[in-house]
Amino acid sequence: MTGPHTPIAIQLDRVSKQYRTGRSRTIADLVGSWIDRLRGRRDEVHSASRGSVDATIHALRDASLDVPAGAGVGIIGRNGAGKTTLLKLISRVTWPTSGIVRVAGHVVSLIELGAGFHPELTGRENVYLGAGLFGLTRREIDRQFDAIVQFADVERLIDTPMKRYSSGLYARLGFAVAIFSNPDIVLVDEVLAVGDAAFRRRALEALRRLIAEGKTVLFISHDIWNVRRLCSQIVWMDEGRVRAYGPAGEIAERYMNEVNIEALANQATALQRHRGGTGEIRYVSVELLDDGGRPVTMVAPGDTLVVRASYHAHRRVSRPVFQIAIIDVDAGLVITTASSAVADGPAAGGDVLGDGTIECRFARLPLRPRQYVIRLSISDSDQLASYDAVTAGPRFAVTSRRRGVDGLADEEDGLVSLPYEFVHHRAVAAAAHRQR
């Protein structure tokens, strides 16, 4: 879909953006920094009373990018990688320090849903206000009004002040106003995090439809799975630079690999952080292995996953219970396992002292292509005392069966895969009709 003749919708030409932090907010600060300068102190010097004045952050460094019209482009990267800055530059909320940002067409930014709404005004009035902020005239809004209200599902409350709205409803109306504002380019920043699952689904569906209509959608999300459902291409931002830009499947996999490798490298420190429990016995290391005992971070649906953890007991612990849970990074707890729950578990009976290893084997992992994190704990047999609790253990990702293909199928939606059979009984009338 991105042939040589596809016009460019967004073009970044060696764009850099610097922010000044600790910028003088009051005249007193300003005078203070002048005095510092007169005394010959450098700008970055920290002063006890003012903090560092005039220190700069490079939010974006020399970023270049050509986004073809009609593409769904995901933007991924860690916090502070420059993702939001990128959107703000494209939407002209802010301007580059150097370089040029070129945009073709009407841009609508969803950096925050319903940012322009006023709680004292009714839903109806806010639709006009919000759509006006996106550059629509009253007549254009009149034409879209019913569609907006219908999409947001707020017919009943449309003449009620918005302060009576739930936050989900607020977000829904904000989203509806934006996508019905005749955009050529839609910028979405993590806004699907608010609202319920039903709204998220509808919003994704609406964005998908916009892409199908030839609009360009830029989509920031930490949920790689959602990005892949929507986007054919991914921009990977890293420390203000465009690290990679290419097909969604490929970039997502590279990104996930790096995140996982980093998580493995930091495992020792990661295990120390988010740590609870009294500490008589503690996990020392945790590994994720495949069927053949090789370390893995990416698992295909139906593969076997082995969680192996070694522990050390400083003093004698009576009948400890080892627990391992799989957490869906976005949706929460999927399953908890406990050593006592399995008859021949390694530490089901007896006391424990010194070093040991436990292993939990998940055969034919029935998980969806998403990101997961392992949570581990050790408690006493009554599960009253907690000896150790690792809330954020190693991470892994389940890859899609449709590797390299744009987007993910709806059959891969949901939390887990269960074995199922699908039977279709046709109505008698239809069968009779066929016989005739």
Added chain:
Amino acid sequence: MQQLSDRAEPISAAAYWELLMNLTWREVKGRYSQSLFGIGWAVAQPLATMAVFTIVFSRLAKMPSGGAPYPIFAYAALVPWFFFSNSVASGTLSLVTYRNIVTKTYFPREIVPLAQVCSRFIDFFAASALYALLMMYYSVAPGPWALMAPVFFAMLVVFTVGLTLATSAMNVFYRDVNPVVQIALQLWLYLTPVAYPLAAVSDRFRPLFVLNPLSAIVEGFRSSLVFGRAPDWPLVAISALITFGLFAAAFTLFKRMDKYFADVI
């Protein structure tokens, strides 16, 4: 398919105008919703001040009012004064108050302070309606010079918008601007011939008053509506010059600074 452009997307004049009206409406509605007295508060402010001024300046200080009943003399100046001071007071804060939309969507930034000024139109006209009643009560008939009032209103608006653009933009960068403005407005009321006629100012201080465009505007409203006579033309000319000069400078300043609003707000 549109061409690539490195400029901000031009918003159509109609959309621009409607956005201004919408933000104005939002401001007015936000101010008076859930208040029993509603728009009545817009009238209460100049009316109460008029009462106090009448007691303090007219009864106690025996301030001359050029032959007109003092209440109407003061009220005719207080209505434009409050339009000016309320606009500037809330306008200075407006960009910071609206940081939510300034940092999240693109639109011409001047709409925000402009909406603050526009939202005071309704107060101004409500208070003006009461002025008509006062004129009847004191049996003051409007003369042909009353037709000059819109001219002074236009000058008032241009001066107010100019100052608000400058203070709102500066307040984005330095929050000290707001307290300075609020204090200055308090003092400015007494340095403008609102409670007293310009004629009562001694020659020594007169140049100071001439350089204050509000002197000519307030006196202009009075001469056209209270006294029904021609304004002090040289005074009006100087005031108009300063007013439009300030507006041009403030608008230029604003457009220079507005690219950086979202970064520092």
